Amino acid sequence: MLPFLHIKLVGQDGWGVTYSSTEICALKGSTVNMSCTYRYPPTVQRVENRFWFRTVVKENYTDLKTDPEYSGRVQYNCVNNICILRITDLRESDSAEYKFRFITDQEGGKHSGLSGVTLSVTESPSAEIVEGSSVTLTCSSDANPAANYTWYKKNGDADLYPLSKEPQLVFSSIQSSDSGEYYCTAENKLWGKMSKYIYINVTYAPRLPSVSVSPSAEIVEGSSVTLTCSSDANPAAKYTWYKKNGDPDLQPLSKEPQLVFSSIQSSDSGEYYCTAENELGRRTSKYIYVNVTYAPKLPSVSVSPSAEIVEGSSVTLTCSSDANPAAKYTWYKEEQKLLQSPEGSYYLTSISSEDGGNYSCKAQNQHGQTSSSVDSDL
Template sequence: VTDKGIYSDIVFSPGLQVKVTGGHQDKTLTCITTCTLTGNPTYIWYKNGQHLDESTSPQYNNSVSSNYEDSYSCAVKGQEDFLSPAVCVQDQSCSRVTYTKRRICVLKGSTVNISCTYVGYYSTTSTFWFRSDKSTPEDLTRDPGYADRVQYPDKEIRRYKGPSILRITDLREEDSVEYRFTFKTDNFEWGHRFPGTTLSVTVLQVKVTPAAEGQKTLTCSTTCTLTDNPNPTYIWYKNGQRLDEPTSRQYSVNSYYSDSYSCAVKGHEDHHSPAVCVQGQYCSRVTYTKRRICVLKGSTVDISCTYVGYYYTTSTFWFRSDKSTPEDLTRDPGYAGRVKYPDKDRWINKGPPILRITDLREEDSAEYRFTFKTHNIEWGHSFPGTTLSVTGLQVKVTPAAEGQKTLTCSTTCTLTDNPNPTYIWYKNGKRLDEPTSQQYSSNTLVVLGHSVDSYSCTVEHHEDLHSPAVCEYELNYCST
């Protein structure tokens, strides 16, 4: 039995292997283990990633294929996630998938690469990654829940074999699931039920426990051990200010009512824990309503948070995190006439501080943070805030059927308040009003590709924010 983890991630695996014996036409497969299994286990056999048969014997007694492309693997019933590596019956060019890691634990908000290598005996026609909990395997790049967050670096499909990487950014707790890779050839499709890589997305939490009289012990914890950093260096914050001394998982503090603490791990300072109070629930802290926002160029956005200052607040303002010195945005010449603090007179009584930016520009894309001062503290400038992405609409032109072009209206990120918008198309500056046709509310439009017409698009409720016009035929000679 092998210990595969620590803390709460203890998994026991029988260390299965498939042993191939016999001649060219009469192969025998045996599922062997590194230790004797208790009870009377049932063995499960797989061929080319597809469930094949079950038996109480560790030997596969049915006819074994002598084809060069076929691979076999085995598992024990009840432990299907811990199957043996796939082995070739004849040579080493048979079809198989090998995952680099079977389990991965990463921080919420970070980026992960999940990878595997694959071999397809015949030329590969398609490849993609999917979630194992979907009833029908769906390419993650087409899943709305992963919009703008999934990439396949080096996507080029290799003819027979190669590495494949699934990259997921801005990880969320609901991304915790098993991910699998599949490929197709002209002869078969690699099994969807074959176990893949299980991803666990964890958040940092500060736990407060009593210590000596007048003291508390703070513990920075995760629900699983970080895969790429099992023994991290910890960073602690007091009232939003970084503490340079403590680097361990635990930290002892005096229990003052006004103080809040949070933690992070080195290398991931943007993904810190929520601030917790040492005593009671009225300590100083800031909580952002949204950590990421995507909006259209030219529109208006409200960025908000809630805050608590244990003592009387003397000043409050919003600023851009990329400034060397925090500067109140209402005094920044780059935002002149475009920044407002609605209901600022309520902020002094802990009303929700709202930053409103109008006539948004692409250069407004940045992280925005809120800070406040009391007679005792100034909330830390280094604490992560809300990241704003400002996107324009663009029309992309691609060939379709003969004599036709496909126009696609797109943004660089998914609109926060309207992730599935209704699109509106314009031809030569005039709206295409076809309410009974779904075609005209889609982000794609198929048109004839031999005229001099121009097209642009927008989204419903933002009709004044058009994309630049493009021509379906000759870019320099279309109507405007």
């Protein structure tokens, strides 16, 4: 808080009231002290009464101690012509001008300050500041002549550029990038002072979450895989992971930023997404596709037609295997290679007794191979 310069308002003939501050800004719910010194001529024998009062529309002289609005919240401490007013549990309705008045035993000895103390009660700056809202920082200092104000943001740059040369620094739509420490300076031709830092913490809903998979290379069945969800948010977001499966009543897979597969399986292939949520909002990420590769499973082989095979007819041997990437197939007869193709079918157009025997099929990709056999009984 900026220090106040001392201002004297001295009346004629030795009468007068001096206020240590003529403008005070205070926070709602806090306590404020207002101080004054009062003077009177030496001919005065006794001060009969002294009190603080509040001016609203027109000056009145109701002692604050008797004002129901201030019941239990006002204290005076008056010693040696100095009188301090303390108001506790400040309310926004307490914003007003306050004056001190004293009454003596001398005829006409009723005096109050020509001006008073203006009190401004505002909401605490510790209240949550939400991105997009309007925020005003106010710098004030009691000075004569009046002070010139300048606002800065603390950023470690020795050549700081002022943000404003007005008493108020206004953010009409404050952004997360505006978070940080601010301070102001008050200067007149006699002196200059710098305020303490005030920290502005701008809260905001999560940004669009980003998702990543580790390792980023090919995912092989049985390996360890981690999906990570991250979102810029203030306060920090909470995360939930889901797998896209068309079920409207999706059950979360994890409520952590990471979804971990210690030994991923082919059944884990699919599209995944996450949500990031705080009290200000919720965002859903784009889908990330997890493609689990694996060696061919045991091939299934079949003969068509499946009924009795007649010499001279056509016969098709078919081999298929679940694999990722797709398998390549090789047909053998009694260990002799017949055909290699991605389709897995071998055709006998006019079968004869010489075609009888044991046939086998091998399915293979870069992760492994496996075989199955079939007997052709001609």
